[in-house]
Amino acid sequence: MTIESMAQFEELRSQAGARHEGSEGEILVCCGTGCLANGSREVAESLSKELRDRNINGRIIKTTGCHGFCERGPLVAFVPAGVLYTKVKPATVPEVVEKTIEKGEIIQRLLYKNPANGEKIEQYSEIPFYKNQKRIAMRNIGEIDPTDILDAVARGAYEGLAKALFEMSPEEVLEQVEISGLRGRGGAGFNTGRKWRSCRDAEGDRRFVICNGDEGDPGAFKDRSIMEGDPHSVIEGMILGAYAVGAHEGYIYVRDEYPLAITNLQTAIEQAHAFGMLGENIFGSGFDFEIRISRGGGAFVCGESSALMQSIAGKVGEPRAKYIHSTDKGLFDLPTVLNNVETWATVGAIISNGGEWFAAMGTEKSKGTKAFSLVGKVKNTGLIELEMGTTLRHIIFDIGGGVLKDRPFKAVQTGGPSGGCLPESMLDEPVDYEGLTAAGSMMGSGGMIVMDDRTCMVDVARYFLNFLVEESCGKCTPCREGLKQLLHLFDDLVEGRGTEETIENIERTCAAMKLGSLCELGKSAPNPVLSTLRYFRSEYEAHVRDKACPAGICRELTAYRILPESCDGCHACTRVCPVGCISGDRKELHVIDHEACISCGACFDVCPQQAIVTFPKIELALKEVQ
Amino acid sequence: MEHHAVDLSQTDEILSKYPAEEASLIQVLQDVQRSYRFLPADALVRVADTLQVPLAKVFSVSTFYKAFALEPQGETIIKICMGTACHIRGAGQLVEELQRKLGVGPDETTDDMKFTVKTVNCVGACAMAPVMIVGDSYHGAAKPARIEKYLGLGEAENDN
Ligand SMILES: Cc1cc2nc3c(=O)[nH]c(=O)nc-3n(C[C@H](O)[C@H](O)[C@H](O)COP(=O)(O)O)c2cc1C
Ligand code: SF4
Ligand code: SF4
Ligand code: FES
Numbered sequence: 007m008t009i010e011s012m013a014q015f016e017e018l019r020s021q022a023g024a025r026h027e028g029s030e031g032e033i034l035v036c037c038g039t040g041c042l043a044n045g046s047r048e049v050a051e052s053l054s055k056e057l058r059d060r061n062i063n064g065r066i067i068k069t070t071g072c073h074g075f076c077e078r079g080p081l082v083a084f085v086p087a088g089v090l091y092t093k094v095k096p097a098t099v100p101e102v103v104e105k106t107i108e109k110g111e112i113i114q115r116l117l118y119k120n121p122a123n124g125e126k127i128e129q130y131s132e133i134p135f136y137k138n139q140k141r142i143a144m145r146n147i148g149e150i151d152p153t154d155i156l157d158a159v160a161r162g163a164y165e166g167l168a169k170a171l172f173e174m175s176p177e178e179v180l181e182q183v184e185i186s187g188l189r190g191r192g193g194a195g196f197n198t199g200r201k202w203r204s205c206r207d208a209e210g211d212r213r214f215v216i217c218n219g220d221e222g223d224p225g226a227f228k229d230r231s232i233m234e235g236d237p238h239s240v241i242e243g244m245i246l247g248a249y250a251v252g253a254h255e256g257y258i259y260v261r262d263e264y265p266l267a268i269t270n271l272q273t274a275i276e277q278a279h280a281f282g283m284l285g286e287n288i289f290g291s292g293f294d295f296e297i298r299i300s301r302g303g304g305a306f307v308c309g310e311s312s313a314l315m316q317s318i319a320g321k322v323g324e325p326r327a328k329y330i331h332s333t334d335k336g337l338f339d340l341p342t343v344l345n346n347v348e349t350w351a352t353v354g355a356i357i358s359n360g361g362e363w364f365a366a367m368g369t370e371k372s373k374g375t376k377a378f379s380l381v382g383k384v385k386n387t388g389l390i391e392l393e394m395g396t397t398l399r400h401i402i403f404d405i406g407g408g409v410l411k412d413r414p415f416k417a418v419q420t421g422g423p424s425g426g427c428l429p430e431s432m433l434d435e436p437v438d439y440e441g442l443t444a445a446g447s448m449m450g451s452g453g454m455i456v457m458d459d460r461t462c463m464v465d466v467a468r469y470f471l472n473f474l475v476e477e478s479c480g481k482c483t484p485c486r487e488g489l490k491q492l493l494h495l496f497d498d499l500v501e502g503r504g505t506e507e508t509i510e511n512i513e514r515t516c517a518a519m520k521l522g523s524l525c526e527l528g529k530s531a532p533n534p535v536l537s538t539l540r541y542f543r544s545e546y547e548a549h550v551r552d553k554a555c556p557a558g559i560c561r562e563l564t565a566y567r568i569l570p571e572s573c574d575g576c577h578a579c580t581r582v583c584p585v586g587c588i589s590g591d592r593k594e595l596h597v598i599d600h601e602a603c604i605s606c607g608a609c610f611d612v613c614p615q616q617a618i619v620t621f622p623k624i625e626l627a628l629k630e631v632q
Numbered sequence: 633m634e635h636h637a638v639d640l641s642q643t644d645e646i647l648s649k650y651p652a653e654e655a656s657l658i659q660v661l662q663d664v665q666r667s668y669r670f671l672p673a674d675a676l677v678r679v680a681d682t683l684q685v686p687l688a689k690v691f692s693v694s695t696f697y698k699a700f701a702l703e704p705q706g707e708t709i710i711k712i713c714m715g716t717a718c719h720i721r722g723a724g725q726l727v728e729e730l731q732r733k734l735g736v737g738p739d740e741t742t743d744d745m746k747f748t749v750k751t752v753n754c755v756g757a758c759a760m761a762p763v764m765i766v767g768d769s770y771h772g773a774a775k776p777a778r779i780e781k782y783l784g785l786g787e788a789e790n791d792n
Contacts, residue, residue: 040760043771044772221756222753223754224714224717224753226754227757227758227759261756262662262699263754300658301659302697302699303658303696304752305696317658319654319655320653320654320655320657320658320659320685320693322692323696381758382720382721388759389759422716455716466720473753479696582777584729584776607722608725
């Protein structure tokens with residue numbers, strides 16, 4: 007059907023909603039990348055087969071995008087009952103069909119167990135991981151089948167678009183975004199309305215809108231989940247943005263590592279064409295807009311705005327100086343709006359509900375909600391969306407369930423390679439753009455990596471330098487050479503050659519890079535180093551002064567031994583040691599041969615008695631001298 | 633660099649699907665890479681001629697982006713995620729174990745051309761860190777002791 011009026015759109019929506027009328031409910035199987043890796047496709051297939059074999063009709067099996075609770079996948083949810091099963095295996099499916107679907111019984115074993123009190127939780131919405139969230143950008147993820155546009159429409163997709171095209175002028179759309187106070191979700195937090203207005207006011211008749219789906223920050227995967235799980239939210243946002251600024255061409259730049267996102271976006275674009283939401287004369291309004299997908303080539307720097315535009319133009323992704331604004335001269339030197347995936351995904355909801363609605367949430371300067379990926383040494387890893395201003399403690403301990411194996415919390419890393427590591431003393435800080443920057447970190451792409459006492463902060467800083475040495479585009483000297491020098495200096499630290507001067511040289515190099523680098527990659531590269539120096543200086547000093555790694559991670563400085571009083575001779579360590587340097591008979595004390603040990607820590611991680619401990623390697627040398 | 637003779641009809645077919653302009657370069661190279669599993673030198677020359685882009689530019693793009701390889705790759709690509717979440721959950725041990733098992737490190741290919749090992753920076757499955765991808769199969773919470781299984785089966789399995 008062609009849609010040329012609000013009434014026709016409403017009609018489409020009610021038809022979409024009525025498709026499953028009379029059904030006895032839906033079974034949602036999460037098929038995000040995480041759950042797929044755990045075999046959720048097989049779970050969905052055996053569910054269909056089992057229902058067919060038993061002649062059960064009236065149930066709809068829906069494969070959805072990521073529910074966020076990746077750690078517990080494959081996830082299966084029952085609607086309208088609201089029950090969630092975790093870690094469902096294909097082999098369990100017959101039991102699920104027989105007990106839960108045929109008899110309405112709940113299988114206790116498959117319910118989520120609250121690690122805080124050991125209680126089983128039946129209802130999806132009561133699980134602390136979900137209960138504390140507020141989802142706007144991710145409003146439909148996990149609820150809809152991302153490959154079925156009508157399913158999205160039934161849940162409100164394109165409602166904002168219909169409202170805009172039938173009832174609002176481009177100026178009014180822009181005003182609502184300005185009122186909302188929305189800021190970019192890709193890192194720097196630039197005001198979205200202001201960016202759009204600059205582009206709209208720029209000279210020229212051809213302009214572009216671009217979606218940044220490069221998501222290069224390691225540890226962040228919110229954009230992947232949005233593109234995979236609700237591609238329509240991104241497309242709707244882009245059409246609205248294009249309408250507001252007067253663009254007729256759009257690009258979505260997607261990382262090469264995200265094949266499923268590309269497939270689902272392509273399907274969504276085709277379907278949107280078929281229903282007249284893309285192409286010529288959208289909804290009969292006279293407005294035309296097309297979206298093309300551009301696959302990235304696997305370069306972190308291409309997430310940077312000017313490098314990304316070079317890359318779409320088929321060139322090497324080298325950034326240019328900041329004083330040229332891409333809203334004036336962007337893609338092909340024409341006025342361009344570039345926004346992050348999550349930013350675009352939020353726009354449709356803002357137009358539907360009004361800018362004031364969005365601005366009522368969050369903190370004074372950071373409005374609305376923000377998606378985070380909570381990963382690392384935390385119990386509940388996954389994807390969450392929360393109101394801005396939530397404290398780190400609430401995120402890590404209430405939603406994340408605390409540190410894995412109840413080990414002591416050491417730091418949380420935010421903002422990827424441009425961000426920093428925040429210590430325990432910062433946990434009560436509200437999370438917003440200004441707060442994180444003042445603390446020496448960054449919002450970045452919303453990756454939050456929790457670290458425990460078995461994480462060495464010198465090693466973490468070195469890790470990011472190593473990452474950036476590979477990823478620096480090499481165009482400017484401070485970044486290209488500065489990173490290499492910093493990495494050398496850190497190699498000295500982790501291998502026991504560091505002196506006081508090493509730390510001074512590190513600080514001086516960082517200062518030079520901040521001043522002299524061309525783009526934000528180089529300017530912000532010192533952040534992981536400076537934030538760890540600021541909060542964990544004593545750890546650096548231990549590497550220098552005592553030639554010791556307090557976390558027991560830096561291999562050149564660390565040795566392992568077995569506590570005789572704790573070892574029960576279970577053999578677990580001998581099985582995992584890659585060099586076979588642990589000896590001992592079953593039920594007898596085991597010992598590590600220090601000469602052969604490569605300090606990999608594999609045995610430490612598996613010992614059920616916690617009988618394996620680290621100590622500074624230098625003590626071995628001292629003993630020999632005596 | 634060794635010279636590898638290839639059939640260029642695949643390259644021509646790919647080129648015919650895109651407008652002959654510089655903006656098509658990366659998309660074309662991606663298809664060429666997919667089709668030959670690397671970028672053969674002769675194909676690069678053909679791409680440069682057809683798109684009217686200097687060969688030096690084609691070469692610079694081919695070396696800038698990690699998705700491209702100038703040498704033939706193994707039948708199966710093994711990717712180990714070295715993103716932050718995977719790093720702190722022991723991704724390094726996976727690389728070492730692969731080195732021991734296959735005798736090759738990152739960006740190297742086994743002599744029998746079966747496997748190429750690559751390290752990547754985050755594949756967006758961080759919640760299941762550390763992650764190892766064999767061909768198209770993702771393995772979450774990957775353990776060094778299970779590497780043979782991942783390589784042999786090459787299919788997703790539940791690790792929990
Ligand atoms: C080195 C570097 C990498 C970046 N990577 C990304 C990225 O992967 N995704 C993203 O949305 N923004 C990234 N950015 C920020 C972009 O340059 C740009 O500010 C952003 O896409 C604008 O969208 P927003 O205003 O909606 O956040 C990166 C910036 C730098 C300097
Ligand atoms: S794993 Fe621990 S308890 Fe078991 S033999 Fe090794 S050191 Fe002893
Ligand atoms: S650290 Fe590694 S090499 Fe050393 S004893 Fe433990 S498992 Fe063996
Ligand atoms: S850090 Fe390995 S998947 Fe993200």
